[in-house]
Amino acid sequence: MSDSDTTPRRSAYARLLDRAMRILAMRDHSEQEFRRKLTAPVMTKTGPEPVDASEEDINNVVNWCFENRYLDDDRFARQFIASRGRKGYGPSRISQELNQKGIGREAAQAAMRECEIDWTALAREQAYRKYGEPLPTAFADKVKVQRFLMYRGFMMEDIQALWRNFDD
Numbered sequence: 001m002s003d004s005d006t007t008p009r010r011s012a013y014a015r016l017l018d019r020a021m022r023i024l025a026m027r028d029h030s031e032q033e034f035r036r037k038l039t040a041p042v043m044t045k046t047g048p049e050p051v052d053a054s055e056e057d058i059n060n061v062v063n064w065c066f067e068n069r070y071l072d073d074d075r076f077a078r079q080f081i082a083s084r085g086r087k088g089y090g091p092s093r094i095s096q097e098l099n100q101k102g103i104g105r106e107a108a109q110a111a112m113r114e115c116e117i118d119w120t121a122l123a124r125e126q127a128y129r130k131y132g133e134p135l136p137t138a139f140a141d142k143v144k145v146q147r148f149l150m151y152r153g154f155m156m157e158d159i160q161a162l163w164r165n166f167d168d
Helices: 012-026 031-039 055-067 073-086 091-100 105-114 119-131 139-151 156-167
Strands: 042-044 047-049
Touching: 012 031, 012 055, 031 055, 073 091, 073 105, 091 105, 119 139, 119 156, 139 156
Parallel strands: none
Antiparallel strands: 042 047
């Protein structure tokens, strides 16, 4: 019997680091969602198998990823805002989603200030896409447009700006 028969193929840390690289190769993650994915059971032919790494190994892998800039919550927040903005979501909804992903309020607000998205123009684009151009002016129809845009996460000031040109 050789030594390799009694010892694991590779250390838990090395296997965890490989898993971390596979996770981060797909897209950026916040630290919170990265830790969740890193510690989630691994699917095998026989079903889910728990990760056999210690808390210390997990913390070491997370720290290594931060030190080597594979993990960066600020970069994640900026990219997330740009991505969700391209999909037509407003700042309120994006901020809420960032919070759910473990990005702190200050970091989310800083990333929002840095982004170059014209939220009013984006709200107008979403409203035109759903309701056509020109936007309805009847009260009941305006309420539907406003409700849709609020659901998408736009601020009331950006939504009301859509009709300011018509009301003057």
